[in-house]
Amino acid sequence: MIIVTGATGALNGLTVEYLLKRLPPSDIGVSVRNPDRAQHLANRGVRVRQGGYDEPVALRDSFADAEQVLLVSSSDVTADVNAQHRTAIDAAVEAGAKRILYTSTHGTDFNTPYPPLAINAAAEQYLAESGVAWTALRNGFYGHLGQLLGPWQATGTIAKPADGPFAWVDRRDAGEAAATILTSAEAFAGPVNLAPASPVTLADFAAQASQLSGRSVERIVVDDEEWVAGETAAGVPETAARFTLAMFQATRSGHFSQPDHTLSRLLGREPRSIADQLTEQIAG
Known part of the structure; x- marks a missing residue:
């Protein structure tokens, strides 16, 4: 059985949907904090059990019978996420999982201005010491284009701090790649970079937005402190603003610029491009 955490969230919710295209629902389980939110999966025959990263006993029960466990990285800003990840990994080991997978980030490193990269590096290190086969899904950046680009359709500008090349992926592609790895006979041991072959910049987004919208969209670089x-x-709380700023600063130092062809190989096609995603955004 494959157990997936975070299945009521966007990324691993998509992973479960892609798993359901490959496996019978009886081979899939989910561990979620609120089972009511996963009722749509239970209705389709997926095993739903309650388990949170702060509840080791419940979490271990929710992982029972798992051959593989896919752990989503914690997004709880109020918690000790390093401790949560250790709790989740320990629960999977104690439940007898043969392999543990973890949603990490492209560019993961201890030496970085962007805190999530060090958090993911710590989780990967703990996985490597667990004694169980493990895979880190180092996804490129994904998310809502409105948050990344700002209201460019209204302003005609993308006004953000200076950036550098970064790996941007469509969340749907990341979910499909995870499901492919989970159902593959290939080992995929250790870190696996799930990034497009060509990194992009916000200037690339502006150029594509101009072409697709038929109007000029200008990339404006805003001073860090001014932004x-x-x-x-x-x-926006200052701590949240500076957290986002750290991401832009990390792009400048090349943390997210390494190209990779693994994602294309797993999908059997090229990943969705920024033009594809912008087209969807423009269409509404």
Whole structure:
């Protein structure tokens, strides 16, 4: 059985959907904090059990009978996420899982200005010491284009701090790749980079947006502190603004610029491009 955590979230929710195209539902289980939110999966025959990263006993029970466990990285900003990841890995080991997979990040490293990269590096290190086969799914960046680019359709500008090349993927492709790895006979041992062959910049987004929308979209580089001040004036907590700023700073130092062809190989096609994603955004 394959057990997936975070299955009511966007990424691993997609992973479960792709698994259901490959496996009977009786071969799939999910471990979720709120089983009511996974009722749609239970209705389709997926095993649903309650388990949170702060509940080792419940978590271990939710992993029972698992051959593989896919752990989503914690997004709980109020928690000790390193401890949560260790708890989840320990529970999977104690439940007898033969392989543990973890949703990591492209560019993961201890030496980085962007905190999630060090958190993921710690989780990968703990996995390597677990004594169980493991795979780190080092996904490229994914998310909502509105958050990445800002209101460019209204303003005609992408006004953000200076950036460098970064791996941007469509969440659907990341979910499909995870399901492919989970159902593959290939070992995929250790870190696996799931990034496009060509990194992009915000200037690339501006050029594509201009071409697709038929209007000029300008990339404007905003000074770091000026951008933080603007975000806080708009109601964003300063800690959140500086967290996002750290991501832009990490792109400048090349943390996310390494190309890779593994994602294309797993999908059997090229990943969805930024043009594809912008087209969907424009269409509404």
